[in-house]
Amino acid sequence: MVEHRRFGNLLPHLVLLAGVLIVAFPVYLAIVASTHTDTLIANGQMPLYPGTHGLETYWHTIVSGTGKTTRQPVGGMMLASLVMAVGIAVGKIAISIISAYAIVFFSFPFRMTTFWIIFITLMLPVEVRIFPTYKITSDLNMLDSYSGLILPLIASATATLLFRQFFMTIPKELVEASKMDGAGPIRFFFDTLLPLSVTNIAALFVILFIYGWNQYLWPLLITTRDDMQTIVIGIKKIIDVHDALTEWTVAMATAVLAMLPPVAVVVFMQRLFVKGLIETEK
C-alpha cells in the first residue's frame, strides 16, 4: 500500500474534489445569479459566469430596498440577525458557564439532580416547547423585542455539559492553590477559570452563533414588525411574492449576505481556537 502512494492518493483526492464541487457549486451559482438582471434569470437563461449588475443588486438589497415590493432593505435584517445571534451565543455561554461552575466546583444538595434536570432539557428544543414558551414570552410583554428573541433560547444543556466536562479536567490542586492565594469563588472564576476556558468559549461561540443566526421558527412567531425581521425570514419573504415576479437576483444576494457572517465567525474564531489550543496547557 505504501509503495503505491502516488496512485493510492489519486482516488481519495478525486472523491474529495467531487465533494467540494458538490458543496461549492450552489454557492457559486447563488453568487453568479446575484450579479445578473431579474429578467435574464426569469427567462430561464441562468448563465454560469458572473454578470455585470452585481454592485447595483447589492446596493438595492442592502441599503435602499427595491420599488417593486414593500420590503425592508436587507441591511436592517442583518443587524437584527446579528443582534439575535450574538445575544443567543453570548447568553448561552454566560448561562452555561455559570451553571457548570456551580455544578462542578460547589457541593450543594441535589447537585447531581440539578445536573440531570439541565441535561434532560436536551430533549426539549424550542420547537417542542413552542406553545408554553410563546405564552410566557407574550405574558412578559416580550413580543417584538430582542429580549423576546433571545432570552427564551439561551438555556443550553449542550454548552453546560461541555463546560462541565472541561471543568472536571481542571486539577483540583489549581482550585486549592487559588484558595491558598486568597482567591474566593468569584476571583477564581474570573482570574483562572475564564481565561482557561477561552478555547472552549471560542469553539462554542462558533456553534452557537450559527445556531442563533439560523433560527427561523422562533423569530417568525415572536416578531411582527418589519424592522425586527431577521435575514433568514427575509429570504423566505423575498421568494414568496404574490402577483409579481420573484426578484431572484435580490433573493440570491440576500442568501449570499446571510452566509457571510457565519463564515466570518468561523474564519475569525478558528484562528483564536487554534491559538488557544497551542498556548493553553493544563
Added chain:
Amino acid sequence: MADVTLRNVRKAYPNGFEAIKGVNFEVGDGQFCVLVGPSGCGKSTLLRMVAGLETITSGEIGIGGRIVNQIEPADRDIAMVFQNYALYPHMNLYDNMAYGLRNRGMPKHEINTRVQEAARILELAALLERKPGQLSGGQRQRVAMGRAIVRQPKVFLFDEPLSNLDAKLRLSMRVEIRKLQRRLNTTSIYVTHDQLEAMTLADILVVMNGGQVEQIGNPLEIYQKPTTTFVAAFIGAPPMNLITLRDSDIHLPGTNADAGILGIRPEDLQMVNGAVPDGGVALDLTVETIERVGAETYVYGQRPQQQRQAAISAKPGELPPGEILVRIPGQQGPAIGEKIRAAAVRDKLHLFSADGRKRIEI
C-alpha cells in the same frame, strides 16, 4: 515563624472510613518535619488538614499558638507546594508568584521587590515573562516554591513536591529545598513516600501507617532504633531483614526471646568464615541473586533450613520469607549458588515482639 501542633487530630469521612486515627505531634519553630509512609497511610490527608483543605473531624491543629481549625486556608498564613505544582497555566511566572500577594492588596512595589527577590534566589529571573507551559519540570517546581516564598508565610507545606521529577533532578532539588529552608528558617511540613527524601530532609521524621503515627523522632535515631517492624522495614533501603525467630534455629545468646522478630539491616551483615561474633548472629545462606550497583553489591541468599514459601507473597518493599539480603561494599561478591555465612554483631541487632508492634532492647 511559628510552631505547628497537632493534638488528637482525627479525620473520618462520612462513609465511616477513618483516615486519621488520632495524631499527636509538634513541629518546633523553624524545624523541617517530614511525614513519611506508604501510599494511603493518611500523610497527605494530614497535611491537607493543616492546610485547611480538609476539615478536621476532631482534635486541634495550632499554628503559631493559634488554633486554626475554623480558619480559612488563605488566612492561616501558610503556603503550599503541590505535587503537580498547580501553577496557573495562563499567567506568566511573575503573575503566578504575584497573584497571592495582589489578592491580599499588597502595594505594587512591595510585590515587585518580593517576586524579584524570590526569582533571584530560585534563578528564575530570566524567565519571569514565560508561561508555565514553556518551562521544564524542574523550573516549574521552582516556580511553585517561589509562589510559596513570596508570601513569607509562617509555615511551608510540601505535598510530595519532587515526585513528578526524574531521579537526577529530584536529587538536586532535594538539596535545594533543604538549603532554602535553612536559609529562610521557616517551619516546614513535607510529605513524601520516599524514605531517602525523608531521611535527608528531616529534622523530625514522622513515620505514618494506616492513619496512625508509628514513630516520631530524629531520622538517624529512627534508623538506629526503629520501634516497630513497620518502621524497621520502611526506613532504610534496601529494607531490613526480618526473621521470625519461632520457626528458625537462630538463638540469641543472653536472651530468652525465642518468640519474636529479629531484624538485621543488610549493611550490618558481613561475610565471615565460620566464627560467630560474640553475642551476635550468623546466618548460613545459599546465594540466589546478586545485584551489582557499582559502589556496593546486594547479595540475596536463601536460608537452607527455611522451607520455601513461594505461595506467601511479601508486602511491597519486603523480602519474601526466608530470603536474606546482604549488602557488601565494592564489586566483589560470591557466585550464585555458593554457600556463604553472613554475621552481624550484637549491637546491630534489632529485636521486636512477635506482633511487630514493640521493640525489645537486647
